[in-house]
Amino acid sequence: MKITEDSLPVLTALDRPNSYIGRSVPRPNLQRLTQGRGQYISDIALPRMANVAFVRSPYPHARIVKISADAAKKAPGVIGVVTGAELAKVMTPWVGVLTHLKGLKSAPQSPIAVERACWQGEAVCAVVARTRAEAEDACELVEVRYEPLPAVTDPEVALDAKTPVIHASLGDNLCFERKLDVGAVDKALAEADAVVETTFRFGRHTGVTNEPRAVVADWNEGEQRMTVYHGTQAPHMMQNLFAKHLGIAEHQVRVLTKDVGGSFGIKVHTYADEMATVALSKLLKRPVKFVADRIESFVTDIHARDHRIKAKIGVSKDGTITAFEIDDLTGIGPYSVYPRTSGIEANQVVNLTGGPYKCPNYRAQARVVFQNKNVMCQYRAVGHPIAVAVTEGLVELAAAKIGMDPLELRRRNLISDDAYPTQSASGLKFEQLSHHEALAHLDSMMNYAGLRTEQKKLREKGIYRGIGFASFIEVTNPSAAFYGVGGARITSMDGATVKLDAQGAIIVHTGVTEQGQGAEAVVAQCVASSFGVPIEKVRVITGDTDNTPYGGGTWASRAAGIGGEAAWQAGKALRANVLAVAASILQTKPDDLDIRNGLVVDKERGTERLPLDELARVAYFRPDTLPPGFQAELLATRHYVPRAWPFAFTNGIQGSYLEVDTDTGFVKLLKHWCVEDCGTIINPQLVDEQIRGGVVQGIGAALFEHCLYDERGQLLNGNMADYLVPMAMEMPDIVCGHVVSPTADSELGAKGAGEAGTAGAPASVMNAINDALRPLGAQPLTDMPFTPDKILRALGKV
Amino acid sequence: MNDRILEISLTVNGARVQERVEARKTLVDFLREDLALTGSHVGCEHGVCGACTVRVNGEIVRGCLMLAVQCDGAAVDTIEGLSDSGEVSDLQAAFEQRNALQCGYCTPGMITAAQDLLKRTKKVPSRDQIREHLSGNYCRCTGYHAIVDAVEAVAQARGGAKK
Numbered sequence: 001m002k003i004t005e006d007s008l009p010v011l012t013a014l015d016r017p018n019s020y021i022g023r024s025v026p027r028p029n030l031q032r033l034t035q036g037r038g039q040y041i042s043d044i045a046l047p048r049m050a051n052v053a054f055v056r057s058p059y060p061h062a063r064i065v066k067i068s069a070d071a072a073k074k075a076p077g078v079i080g081v082v083t084g085a086e087l088a089k090v091m092t093p094w095v096g097v098l099t100h101l102k103g104l105k106s107a108p109q110s111p112i113a114v115e116r117a118c119w120q121g122e123a124v125c126a127v128v129a130r131t132r133a134e135a136e137d138a139c140e141l142v143e144v145r146y147e148p149l150p151a152v153t154d155p156e157v158a159l160d161a162k163t164p165v166i167h168a169s170l171g172d173n174l175c176f177e178r179k180l181d182v183g184a185v186d187k188a189l190a191e192a193d194a195v196v197e198t199t200f201r202f203g204r205h206t207g208v209t210n211e212p213r214a215v216v217a218d219w220n221e222g223e224q225r226m227t228v229y230h231g232t233q234a235p236h237m238m239q240n241l242f243a244k245h246l247g248i249a250e251h252q253v254r255v256l257t258k259d260v261g262g263s264f265g266i267k268v269h270t271y272a273d274e275m276a277t278v279a280l281s282k283l284l285k286r287p288v289k290f291v292a293d294r295i296e297s298f299v300t301d302i303h304a305r306d307h308r309i310k311a312k313i314g315v316s317k318d319g320t321i322t323a324f325e326i327d328d329l330t331g332i333g334p335y336s337v338y339p340r341t342s343g344i345e346a347n348q349v350v351n352l353t354g355g356p357y358k359c360p361n362y363r364a365q366a367r368v369v370f371q372n373k374n375v376m377c378q379y380r381a382v383g384h385p386i387a388v389a390v391t392e393g394l395v396e397l398a399a400a401k402i403g404m405d406p407l408e409l410r411r412r413n414l415i416s417d418d419a420y421p422t423q424s425a426s427g428l429k430f431e432q433l434s435h436h437e438a439l440a441h442l443d444s445m446m447n448y449a450g451l452r453t454e455q456k457k458l459r460e461k462g463i464y465r466g467i468g469f470a471s472f473i474e475v476t477n478p479s480a481a482f483y484g485v486g487g488a489r490i491t492s493m494d495g496a497t498v499k500l501d502a503q504g505a506i507i508v509h510t511g512v513t514e515q516g517q518g519a520e521a522v523v524a525q526c527v528a529s530s531f532g533v534p535i536e537k538v539r540v541i542t543g544d545t546d547n548t549p550y551g552g553g554t555w556a557s558r559a560a561g562i563g564g565e566a567a568w569q570a571g572k573a574l575r576a577n578v579l580a581v582a583a584s585i586l587q588t589k590p591d592d593l594d595i596r597n598g599l600v601v602d603k604e605r606g607t608e609r610l611p612l613d614e615l616a617r618v619a620y621f622r623p624d625t626l627p628p629g630f631q632a633e634l635l636a637t638r639h640y641v642p643r644a645w646p647f648a649f650t651n652g653i654q655g656s657y658l659e660v661d662t663d664t665g666f667v668k669l670l671k672h673w674c675v676e677d678c679g680t681i682i683n684p685q686l687v688d689e690q691i692r693g694g695v696v697q698g699i700g701a702a703l704f705e706h707c708l709y710d711e712r713g714q715l716l717n718g719n720m721a722d723y724l725v726p727m728a729m730e731m732p733d734i735v736c737g738h739v740v741s742p743t744a745d746s747e748l749g750a751k752g753a754g755e756a757g758t759a760g761a762p763a764s765v766m767n768a769i770n771d772a773l774r775p776l777g778a779q780p781l782t783d784m785p786f787t788p789d790k791i792l793r794a795l796g797k798v
Numbered sequence: 799m800n801d802r803i804l805e806i807s808l809t810v811n812g813a814r815v816q817e818r819v820e821a822r823k824t825l826v827d828f829l830r831e832d833l834a835l836t837g838s839h840v841g842c843e844h845g846v847c848g849a850c851t852v853r854v855n856g857e858i859v860r861g862c863l864m865l866a867v868q869c870d871g872a873a874v875d876t877i878e879g880l881s882d883s884g885e886v887s888d889l890q891a892a893f894e895q896r897n898a899l900q901c902g903y904c905t906p907g908m909i910t911a912a913q914d915l916l917k918r919t920k921k922v923p924s925r926d927q928i929r930e931h932l933s934g935n936y937c938r939c940t941g942y943h944a945i946v947d948a949v950e951a952v953a954q955a956r957g958g959a960k961k
Contacts, residue, residue, distance in 0.1 A: 026894055033902030034890040034909065036837020036877030043836035131831075133820075210841045210849055210903040210938050261839070261903030262938045294842045516901030516939050689897050689944055696941030720846040720936070728942040729933035733925070757941075 017596045020525035024685035027521035038259040041214035041231040042291045049287040053135035055125040055142045057117030060372035060713025062146040072141040077134030082126045084112035091245045091279035096336035098486030101343045104176040106336035107167035111276035118334035121299025151372040151713040155331035158369035166370045176343035176368040182425045183361030188323035192314030196397045201783040203706035204306035211261020212292035215274045217281035226253045231260045233268040234553035239545045240489045257543030263515040264380040270338040298718035304379035313394035319412040323361035324354040333375035339488045348383025355424045355473040357413045362425035372713045384759035392470040392763040433651040434739040438675045446673045465659045466772025470763035476557035476752025477648035493641035494563045495549025496570040500634040502620045504612030506538045511551015512563030518686040519559040523567040530571030532595030557752020565746040566640040573636035581632045648743045648751040652676030654760035656768040665788030669732040676756045677739040680749035687753045688736040694757020700726045702765035806870040811879025819866045826850040826861030837877035837906045848935030851907035858914045877906035898948035900939030908935045912949045922957040
């Protein structure tokens with residue numbers, strides 16, 4: 001384990017000559033994006049392509065009595081007006097459950113609502129026209145008669161006997177429940193010197209991808225094939241789902257994912273309107289395009305994080321944490337989202353709370369309830385921001401209560417760096433984490449002592465600055481334990497196919513996808529290093545189920561750790577094949593040769609023996625000159641799936657320094673730090689940028705982002721003017737540092753880094769605000785987002 | 799229908815364009831759908847996110863808040879034109895080198911807005927001034943730090959070149 005500052009880590013196993021592992025290589029293919037020459041799904045236009053717009057329910061819960069479409073059908077440009085009942089003949093409904101989340105239940109969901117709409121924004125009728133504008137015009141002419149039904153909006157009463165049951169067939173509004181009781185919690189709390197008890201609330205928010213969800217479906221009646229251009233993170237998963245619900249074979253479906261304008265977990269789910277678009281293409285036998293507009297994004301892109309958690313911590317005078325206890329209640333909309341389900345976030349909260357600490361006493365309850373609001377599901381760092389805010393909020397409140405420095409209290413409780421392998425009270429298995437090393441690094445990186453001195457001086461002048469921390473753990477590199485064991489056809493494996501082309505360049509097809517995180521760069525670095533060519537000679541192809549190896553795509557920070565390892569192994573396999581060809585041309589043994597910098601060289605002396613283009617020329621065009629019986633194999637495929645550990649946990653710690661204006665309640669973020677440990681760092685720049693982007697998404701949750709519903713279930717701020725997102729002016733510079741504890745599960749040793757920033761930022765900002773306001777006697781703020789009015793209320797000013 | 803469709807002539811990226819457009823069509827939809835210039839992106843459709851930022855008669859505008867018919871007689875520059883003329887090549891190189899883009903959806907608008915700042919200011923702008931000028935351009939991926947770095951580096955390089 002060692003600390004690095006964007007420097008080249010010493011990686012003995014990966015220390016090949018000209019290795020790109022650990023280097024900040026710029027991503028290939030960036031020029032087309034900076035020149036506006038990318039190809040996003042919203043850019044795609046096909047011959048005979050029609051556009052669909054949806055009539056959406058204005059009610060959170062209503063019976064659809066009658067749909068009159070005569071006028072709409074006659075409107076200019078209209079090709080078809082299709083109701084849920086009509087589309088049900090083309091596509092079957094789905095139910096979002098996983099068998100390993102015991103008791104999880106949900107109701108069948110259709111591409112377009114049939115008989116009943118269950119949230120404001122659910123599609124009730126589709127209008128397909130030549131242009132989107134014509135389709136929207138005709139939507140205005142569709143008359144839908146609704147009979148409003150009582151809406152269940154408040155999770156607190158969702159399970160009450162008086163509350164109407166949303167889906168009668170389910171018996172109640174409980175989607176999923178989990179209870180955990182480890183150690184002796186009551187005894188530990190009774191014997192604690194101090195107990196802190198509070199309620200944390202997390203505002204429902206969403207991903208706000210800059211490019212909205214987009215899909216172009218093209219059913220070819222002549223080929224009996226469905227080609228779907230889809231802004232998705234998981235092309236193979238979607239191939240399976242499109243096929244399954246159209247009632248055709250998977251090989252009849254091709255999913256193509258081009259450039260995607262932001263994903264963050266938003267684009268890894270089944271959306272009814274996207275399924276409907278695919279079904280409409282089959283029904284109408286022509287390409288159909290759907291691009292969500294911004295209001296559609298707000299009312300139908302999955303929401304996340306609407307949790308209320310009652311929480312307790314016990315601590316002794318010497319700072320030992322004696323127990324954690326949480327009670328989580330979350331409302332997830334009317335359906336569990338397919339196929340990953342809406343039980344995962346609460347499940348993660350139960351798993352992750354208290355995770356960095358030695359404390360053996362832990363009790364948790366989580367209840368996931370249905371309600372008539374937009375659906376909730378997995379969004380970047382699923383469950384982490386909640387579990388981390390609860391844990392770290394409690395830790396800093398406990399530290400304040402016993403008068404101990406918050407970093408010191410952590411030092412006394414974080415799992416020791418030499419205690420691994422070990423597991424958390426909730427049963428999470430940790431291979432190797434580095435909490436103490438990370439904390440020490442953060443302490444010195446941010447000059448904690450200096451900041452405390454500055455803070456004290458400024459307080460005397462009436463300037464209130466706060467310092468807050470958040471230690472965290474992060475789930476990455478998921479094995480089949482995440483979804484596969486629950487019966488979902490979401491592979492945890494990934495593959496790479498590597499081939500030497502006829503001029504000696506390398507073409508890689510990978511099952512992971514590029515969402516902008518730099519998967520193409522990482523895959524190119526792995527192959528260039530393990531095969532032995534300059535990275536400019538490597539071309540990476542992603543996002544095509546007809547042409548890439550089967551793989552899971554991009555989610556749970558798996559692209560580098562899993563896709564990268566498959567690419568690394570495929571590069572090695574091709575090198576062995578190419579050396580066999582070289583040895584037969586050069587009349588020597590493969591073991592005496594190596595490939596370095598695009599040349600076959602003498603392994604001992606490093607002298608050039610054969611350029612790769614010459615080798616390719618002989619192998620492809622003059623195989624007659626090779627020895628009889630020798631066949632050159634210039635393509636190799638390898639797959640990889642983590643087997644030794646269910647997940648590769650990573651860890652880290654964040655620090656936030658901010659100033660609260662006690663007159664206006666505004667928070668000014670001054671600086672933010674994050675030290676994290678994602679194992680082997682393949683590309684330091686890309687890791688840091690994942691951290692920075694993630695931190696800002698977490699800051700958005702802490703300070704701005706909130707899908708505001710009224711008590712009737714109407715979304716009040718479904719646009720980017722009223723729903724605030726972080727913009728450049730309000731964001732701080734973010735300093736990153738690293739500790740490196742590679743996983744032994746793969747040769748590369750890389751773990752994920754995509755969730756870390758989002759996991760810890762809300763907690764550290766919350767703790768910093770409370771630290772700033774503590775001398776003023778403010779009630780601790782635990783209700784995100786921390787808007788100016790909440791801060792002024794905590795100060796008793798309004 | 800005819801009173802809803804008007805003929806406009808304008809210059810787009812230096813080339814003369816004459817088209818019949820619906821009066822209600824926004825500039826960015828016109829650029830994307832009628833001229834197939836898909837480098838300008840549609841994000842929020844109400845002037846908040848800046849993904850559709852283009853230049854009209856030298857000033858940056860939101861392509862979603864201006865109608866195509868308002869551009870009759872105007873000179874419009876999009877990212878495709880700014881790229882081909884080489885005007886923003888140093889910004890593009892800095893964005894690529896600094897990884898100041900991830901998904902790239904905001905990037906054409908971000909570069910167009912950054913170029914506007916760098917053209918206006920005589921001195922090298924501070925990081926806060928850069929953040930302020932880009933505060934109408936939404937980026938969900940980067941957290942902005944890398945974008946500010948890239949723009950700052952170009953500002954310094956151009957500033958040095960002027961001396």
